[in-house]
Amino acid sequence: MNLPTRETLRLAWVREKLQDPEAALERASSDASFRSYWRARSGGRSWVLMDAPPDREDIRPWLDIADRLIRAGLHAPDIQAADAERGFVLMEDLGDRVLLQELRQTTVDRLYGQAMDALLRMQLRADADGLPDYDEARLVAEMELMPEWLLGRHLGFTPECGQWDVIESAFRALVENTRRQRQVFVHRDYHSRNLLVTEVDSPGIVDFQDAVRGPITYDLVSLLRDCYIVWPEDRVYGWAEDYRLRLQGAGIAVPEADGFRRAFDLMGLQRHVKVLGIFCRLWYRDGKAGYLQDLPRVWKYTREVGLRYPETEGLVRLIESAIGDRDLSLPI
Structure with missing residues (x-):
């Protein structure tokens, strides 16, 4: 007996729901x-159907986080119908104006302003109770993707014992930075490919299913030091300082400017170390080559920030020596 294909199931389900x-x-x-x-x-009319094969992904966390965001007054897509057993969600169509495609010198202040308005609302109102903690185990597991997939698989480099000490020391410093920060709702992938410019209540927010309770600078640095677009450092720090002042004005205890900048920098470094590994894994394990084109940008962030702090300089020098004159965007 031939079972229906995923394509057949998908179309039949959406026709039934509509x-x-x-x-x-x-x-x-x-x-x-x-x-x-x-x-x-x-x-x-149009809607968007999300298809998440249940043997590969569980849509229930996605549905839970969507509900939390909507209750906080954020523009996550409204759910028309959902079927966790089959892995289908029929939702509001937020359009296709991805923030990344809309960013220009003339639009970035307005669009980032809207994104930071939404982020502030999320950090002040979104319910983080019951979410996984962005704890040491989770943070380290993410960063360990870098030596496995960037150094080992992409560059063919195996650290020696003393070099592992350098890596682990830097990882400890990056974890310690997160512990000192206020813990809030964290989207965990709050950047220009996961935000949509909408006519009402912009931005629309997607890809939020991995939300956690974690450091207050995480989503901010994800937005401002985006893996897919780069802005001058003075603008990035200016936006970050404006956001710090808004947090302060909302009654949130945050460090003074220098302390917040350090927390922001080191949080971004943790994220970019992780992403160096993830982008390589997406090619070598999942066959998604496009992300390799973004590796040089992520490495540039990692190098520039990592060299500013003695706790992470050794890690950057180690990665630098492994890269040599290699073009990171090219697979082995």
Whole structure:
């Protein structure tokens, strides 16, 4: 007996939920996970169908976080229907104006302003109770992707015992930085590819299913030191300081400017060390080559920030020696 294909199941499910046997689907996008997104059209309207095969991904965390964000007054997509057993969600269509594509010198202050308005609301209002803690085990496990996939798989470099000491010392410093920070709701991937410019309540927020309770600078540095676009340092620090003052004005205890900048820098370094590994894994394990093109940008962030702090300089020098004159964007 032939089982129905995923494509057949997907189309039948959306037609049932829209009560339209003529409803059509067209691919909208995919991401770094196993999820895919399809635009459903019926009666002159459109929705987005998320397809997350249940043997690969559980949509229940996604549904939980969507509800938390909506209750906090944020523009996560409204849910029309969901089926956790089959891995389908039919939701509001937020459009296709991805923030990254809209960013220009003339628009960035306004668009980042909207994104930081939403971030402040998220950090002040979104319920973080019951979310996983962004604890030492989780942070270190993320950073360990770098020696495994960047150094080992991408560069063919195996650290010696003394070099592992350098790596672990830097990792401890980066973890310690997170412990000193106020813990809030963290989207964990709050950047220009996961924010959409919408006509009302912009930005729309997506890809939030991995939210945790963690450091207050994490989402801010994810936005301002985005792995997909670079802005001059003076602008980045200016935006970060403006945000610090807004937190302060909202009654949130934050360090003074120098302390906040250090926390921001080291938090970004933790994220970028992780991403150096993730982008390599996306190619070598998952066959998604496009992310290698972003490695040089992420390495530039890592190098520039890491060399500013004695706790992380050794780690950067080690990675630098492993890279040599290699073009990071090219696979082995």
